[in-house]
Structures are given as C-alpha cells and as structure tokens.
Amino acid sequence: MRRETQRSVRFCLNGKERTETVDVERSLLDVLRADFAIKGPKYGCGLAQCGSCTVLVDGAPARSCVLRAAKADGSEIVTLEGLADDERGVLHPVQQGFIDAQGAQCGYCLNGMIMTTVALLRANPAPSDTEIRSALRHNLCRCGTHQEILESVRRAASLTAARQAGGVAT
Template identity: 50%
Template sequence: MAKITLRVNGASRSLDADPQMPLLYALRNDLELKGPRFGCGKGQCGACSVLVDGKVVRSCSTPMERVAGKSVTTLEGLGSSAKPSVVQQAFIDEQAAQCGYCSNGMVVAATALLKENPHPSDQQIREALAHNLCRCGTHVRIVKAVQRAAQQLA
C-alpha cells in the first residue's frame, strides 16, 4: 500500500492504495463515483473512460501509480443533474442512450474531442467515438448529440 494523491473532479484526494490497483476501483469503491463503469476490464470497451489531464484514459487498465499527482475528471466532474455540461445536455436532448451503459465513455470521449476540435466533421466524431462500444445501436443519436453540442459550443 502507498499514499497516492491526485485531483479528482477538482478536489485533492489522497488514498491508501496498491500502486497497481486500477484507477476504476478507487473511483467507484473508495470515492463512490459511479459514472465510470466496469465493462470489459481490458480497456477495450470505453465504459470506464475518464479524463486524465484532459486526455481520455481507460480507468480499468490504468494503475493508480500512473495517475499520482494528476487531474482526473469523471462524468460527475463534467456536470450534474441540476447543471449538466453542454455535452451531457445534448445527449439528453437527443435521447442518445438506450441502456446507458456506454454513455459514460461516449460523453467523456465527446468532451475530449470538442475541447481539442470544437468543429469536428461527422467522420472525426465517428473516429473519436470508435473505441467506445455500444451494443444498443444508438450510434446515430450519439453522433447527433455530439453535433448538437458542437453547435452550442460554437
């Protein structure tokens, strides 16, 4: 065990954790943040995505030691039910979730895309979301939600 300090959603947090423990476990179990979800456990589905220093990271395959001293933003840090982010609101407005399991990863990836490229093409949106699996088939609505968010941020 080691004392690992990081910023989570703007607040400094120190945890006694195994340096090899996946970040996802600390977020969900220790910090009780339920946005990032356990999907595949191999970093391939995107359900566990978070932003680390503004970049999309798979928290299920990222050890705690790799995020020490860094800024981690989860879905909860992007907005709240009372004041959702522009991307979150666009997903709500476009009804871009069916089961909702992939929504965390989609919203996180879309947020990162729009910070880097505020006017993405449809192809760029699809490429940015390509590593997030959705089995419900709401991809068309998800792309529309990202387009809506981009228009609102313009």
C-alpha cells in the same frame, strides 16, 4: 529487495484534492468506484476495449480499468460526475447534447461516449461526422444508437459553441 505493495497517491478528482493509500496493482476504476463512490465510469470489459470506464486524466481520455491508480499520482482526473455545474444546476453541454438527441439507451456506453466527446470538443470544437466517428471508434455501443450518438455530439458542439459565445442554442 522488497517490492512496494502500497503507495500514497494524490490527485485532483473533479476539482477536489484527494489523497489515498492504494495497492500499487489496483485500478483507478476500482479506487474511484469503491473509495470515492464515483459511479459514472463503469466496469465493462476490464481490457480497455469497450470504453465504459473512460475518465479524463489531465484532459485526455483514459481507460480507468487498466490504468493503475498509482500511475495517476499528481494528475487531474475528471469523471462524468465532475462535468456539470452543480452550483448553478447546469449540465455540461455534452451531457445536455446527449439528452437532447436521445443518445443514450441502456447507459452502458454513455460514460465513455460523453467523456470522449468532451475531450474531442476541447480539441476540435466543430468536428465533422468522420472526425466524430474516428474519436468514438473505441467506444462500444451495444444498443446500436449510433445515429443518435452522432447527433448527440453534433448537438453538444452546438451547445458548447453557444455557451462560449454567451448565447443560448436552440
């Protein structure tokens, strides 16, 4: 019996339907970066240990370095590039929160921190510091900006609440 090596996959990427024929062993990260020029998710460790490759697959954080693109068939995939409202020129509240609280230095962990925070705030709009730390525990920050990251998530929660209430957070 002959083993399948190529497969056509269809998924919604940042709000747009995409179809691609991929090698069944190819990672989603490789497909996103090489075939679709998506640069938010980064290659860090290749072992799903650092979080730099995190994307949302059907709303849940997923490590795209170990997720085979063929397994994403039929899924909704959101990357860092898909968060902002480009038509209105408005960043996602989590992106803005990380800017406001200076939660990024080198950028290595930023993608994973932001994508994981988006999922966290969807599930829990007002997380405690303990819940934030727990949600981000699998994202490696090499610069040691842990306090700024914590503050960034708090700021993002505040901005998200303000947007949902129709107001402006200060």
